[in-house]
Amino acid sequence: MSEPITDLETAVRVLGALPMPAGPDPELLAATLERRTQLLLAVQGTARRLRKEANGRKAYGDCLKAENAELRAEVAALRAERHTTNAALADTTVALRAAESHDLGTLPAWLCQRFDPRSPDWDNLSDDDRAYWEHQARAVQRAVQRGGFKASQQNAGDEVDVAGGA
Numbered sequence: 001m002s003e004p005i006t007d008l009e010t011a012v013r014v015l016g017a018l019p020m021p022a023g024p025d026p027e028l029l030a031a032t033l034e035r036r037t038q039l040l041l042a043v044q045g046t047a048r049r050l051r052k053e054a055n056g057r058k059a060y061g062d063c064l065k066a067e068n069a070e071l072r073a074e075v076a077a078l079r080a081e082r083h084t085t086n087a088a089l090a091d092t093t094v095a096l097r098a099a100e101s102h103d104l105g106t107l108p109a110w111l112c113q114r115f116d117p118r119s120p121d122w123d124n125l126s127d128d129d130r131a132y133w134e135h136q137a138r139a140v141q142r143a144v145q146r147g148g149f150k151a152s153q154q155n156a157g158d159e160v161d162v163a164g165g166a
Contacts, residue, residue, distance in 0.1 A: 107140065108133035
C-alpha cells in the first residue's frame, strides 16, 4: 500500500471508518420531536388557562363595574339625603336658637297680649309699659333657666302650715 489513496471508498476501508449518514440521527430526531411536542402541548395548555383566566377576569371586571355603578348611585342618593338633612338641620338650628335667645321683642309682646288683651298693640305701647313687659319677660327667662318660679314667702308658709297643721 504504498501508493496514495485517491478515492473515498478506499480511504474508509483502509482506516476502518464507517460511513456517516447524510441526515441527522433518527433516534435523536425522535427524541427532539417528542420534546418539542411536549413543549407545544404545555404552551397550548398555558394559553388555554390564560384565556380562561382572562375571561374570568373580564366577567369579574364586568361584575366590579356593575357594583361600582350601584355604589356610585347609592353615594349620590346619600349625598342628596345629606343635603336635605343638613338643610332641615340648619332650619331646626335656626328655630332652636331663636327660641333659646328669647328675643325680648317677641316674648314681652306675647306676654302683654296674653295677660293684658285690652292693651294697645306692642308698637303703640308707652315706654313705661314696654319696660314693664320687658322686665316680666326677663323674669320668665330666669325662671325657665332655673327650672321653675320661686315660691313666694306667703305661699311657702301656707304650704308649711297646710302640711304641718292637721
